[in-house]
Amino acid sequence: xxxxxxxxxxxxxxxxxxxxxxxxxxxxxxxxxxxxxxxxxxxxxxxxxxxxxxxxxxxxxxxxxxxxxxxxxxxxxxxxxxxxxxxxxxxxxxxxxxxxxxxxxxxxxxxxxxxxxxxxxxxxxxxxxxxxxxxxxxxxxxxxxxxxxxxxxxxxxxxxxxxxxxxxxxxxxxxxxxxxxxxxxxxxxxxxxxxxxxxxxxxxxxxxxxxxxxxxxxxxxxxxxxxxxxxxxxxxxxxxxxxxxxxxxxxxxxxxxxxxxxxxxxxxxxxxxxxxxxxxxxxxxxxxxxxxxxxxxxxxxxxxxxxxxxxxxxxxxxxxxxxx
Numbered sequence: 179x180x181x182x183x184x185x186x187x188x189x190x191x192x193x194x195x196x197x198x199x200x201x202x203x204x205x206x207x208x209x210x211x212x213x214x215x216x217x218x219x220x221x222x223x224x225x226x227x228x229x230x231x232x233x234x235x236x237x238x239x240x241x242x243x244x245x246x247x248x249x250x251x252x253x254x255x256x257x258x259x260x261x262x263x264x265x266x267x268x269x270x271x272x273x274x275x276x277x278x279x280x281x282x283x284x285x286x287x288x289x290x291x292x293x294x295x296x297x298x299x300x301x302x303x304x305x306x307x308x309x310x311x312x313x314x315x316x317x318x319x320x321x322x323x324x325x326x327x328x329x330x331x332x333x334x335x336x337x338x339x340x341x342x343x344x345x346x347x348x349x350x351x352x353x354x355x356x357x358x359x360x361x362x363x364x365x366x367x368x369x370x371x372x373x374x375x376x377x378x379x380x381x382x383x384x385x386x387x388x389x390x391x392x393x394x395x396x397x398x399x400x401x402x403x404x405x406x407x408x409x410x411x412x413x414x415x416x417x418x419x420x421x422x423x424x425x426x427x428x429x430x431x432x433x434x435x436x437x438x439x440x441x442x443x444x445x446x447x448x449x450x451x452x453x454x455x456x457x458x459x460x461x462x463x464x465x466x467x468x469x470x471x472x473x474x475x476x477x478x479x480x481x482x483x484x485x486x487x488x489x490x491x492x493x494x495x496x497x498x499x500x501x502x
Contacts, residue, residue: 181450184443188457192240195464199236200228202468204476230363238361239467239481240460241373242426243436245418247459248380250433251440251452252415255391256408260438261322261497264300264419265430268328272303273423275332275339282343289368296424300416303328322497356429356482358467369425376418377456383411384448391446429482431489432459438496 201212207224215225216233246264253262264270276299277292284291303325310324340347380387386407389396398404419433440455463481466488470481 181444184454185450185457188454188461191461192457192464195461195468196236196240198468199239199464200232203227203232203471234363234366235358235361235467236464237366238369238425239358239464241366241369242358242422242429243432243463244377244456244460245373245422246429246432246463247436247440247455248377248452249415249418249422251437251448251455252380252387252411252418253433254437255387255448256411256415257321258391258393259321261434261493263431263434263493264415264423265329265428265432266322266434266493267325268303268307268332269300269416269419270423270428270430271329271332271336272299272301272306273297273420274428275299275335276302277424278336278339278347282339282346285346289364292424293368293372293421297417297420299332300420300423303332304412304416356427356485357470357478357480358426358463359470359478361425365425369421372421373418376414376421380411380414380418380452383407383414384452387411387448387452388446391448426463427480427482429463429485431485431493432463434496435489435492436462438492 197209197212200216201207201209205227207215207228211224212228215222215228219225219229249264249269250262253264253267254260273296276295279299280287280292280295307321307325307328310327311321314320386402389402390404390407390411422429436455436459437451440451440458444451444454463485466484467481469484470479473479473484
């Protein structure tokens with residue numbers, strides 16, 4: 179009974195993060211008042227703030243966090259690498275670089291174009307990291323180091339674009355540090371369909387994911403098409419991370435910390451750990467966004483900074499453990 183209990187607690191954490199995100203910010207609202215104007219808009223300033231500013235921002239944070247948490251779980255399972263993460267493997271930095279290229283060279287591009295652009299950038303970054311690690315023999319630590327190198331290269335490209343076309347990328351600077359500030363209903367509509375489809379697809383693939391996690395040789399002996407399943411799982415992981423990056427920017431370490439926490443609570447069965455990773459990922463990013471609002475109020479700190487403050491020490495500890 180502990181697994182259903184953890185799922186229930188994950189739902190409670192998600193609901194708590196949702197309510198806190200609606201109530202807390204530059205101007206705090208009582209929790210009961212925030213829920214009241216959410217359910218019954220009355221045209222007041224408080225209702226306007228909740229309905230047009232905080233609600234789309236909160237939903238974007240919940241979806242992006244869920245996508246990043248599940249993406250990390252998928253990538254760690256398919257590579258059998260505890261250090262795998264959309265940020266560490268370069269997927270997030272590659273997606274952000276591709277989105278920035280769109281801003282610079284195609285400023286009139288519609289908002290929906292950022293999702294396929296970020297996906298293409300994430301795929302190229304993931305392939306580059308894997309190819310670099312494969313050239314010297316793939317190990318968890320070498321793959322992580324190759325991913326960090328690719329992420330550094332993509333980040334350097336982003337900084338170059340910022341220097342050469344400063345005026346064009348001015349509006350994207352805050353997002354490049356990882357932020358959900360100012361997200362609108364239009365961007366919510368941009369991220370919701372592919373994220374929900376990706377999460378549903380990942381849930382359907384959990385039985386195959388359990389087999390893949392045993393290794394390709396074992397998967398083949400059980401009659402599974404290991405290459406096809408690995409490609410599907412990797413594609414979903416890159417898609418979920420890229421969609422999140424196209425809206426909130428590169429928020430690193432969510433896809434590293436949350437999968438380990440979900441597996442520690444649920445065990446190795448992805449039929450249980452994947453839903454919990456989605457719940458915890460959404461709650462974690464939403465609560466981090468609340469902390470970003472309160473940290474330097476009335477100004478805002480990029481949420482990626484607070485997430486990195488938690489994730490970076492965890493990555494160092496995990497890398498030392500894996501490298502032994």
